[in-house]
Amino acid sequence: MAIRTPISMNNHLHSAKTPDSLADRYRSLDRALAARYVQLILAHRQRLAAIQRGVSLSEPMRPRVEICDQPQSHYITATFELPGLKKEEIGVHLTPDGRLTISGDRRAPHLLANTDPTHAMYPVKELRYGRFERTINVPAGLEVRFSI
Numbered sequence: 001m002a003i004r005t006p007i008s009m010n011n012h013l014h015s016a017k018t019p020d021s022l023a024d025r026y027r028s029l030d031r032a033l034a035a036r037y038v039q040l041i042l043a044h045r046q047r048l049a050a051i052q053r054g055v056s057l058s059e060p061m062r063p064r065v066e067i068c069d070q071p072q073s074h075y076i077t078a079t080f081e082l083p084g085l086k087k088e089e090i091g092v093h094l095t096p097d098g099r100l101t102i103s104g105d106r107r108a109p110h111l112l113a114n115t116d117p118t119h120a121m122y123p124v125k126e127l128r129y130g131r132f133e134r135t136i137n138v139p140a141g142l143e144v145r146f147s148i
Contacts, residue, residue: 061132063102076138098140103133
């Protein structure tokens with residue numbers, strides 16, 4: 001047994017042909033979500049490709065630092081975590097107003113960039129490569145002595 005309900009004229013006026021119909025709103029929302037999803041997927045693929053090439057697309061890395069200020073000494077020691085870098089690859093800049101900036105570029109080893117199957121393989125890549133920069137505030141009027 002089927003139940004039939006009468007169709008009024010008001011229901012017929014809101015068909016799928018009107019621009020404000022519910023179906024049009026859902027289609028519009030669906031297109032917007034699909035476009036955003038495609039943008040996110042493309043951005044993710046671009047980041048992955050850059051990571052594989054050893055290039056950073058985002059802000060420069062911020063190396064970790066330890067600062068030691070011994071009261072009996074005239075020195076403040078800032079130790080930055082920069083493994084594998086040579087002294088010439090690290091930039092040190094101190095402004096007169098007391099901002100110490102350490103910067104440089106940490107490049108991936110040539111073995112990471114090589115796609116030849118006879119070379120070493122890296123199934124796990126957790127180290128970050130690319131530009132780094134760290135600025136810390138220090139008392140004005142300091143002089144920098146750089147040592148590794």
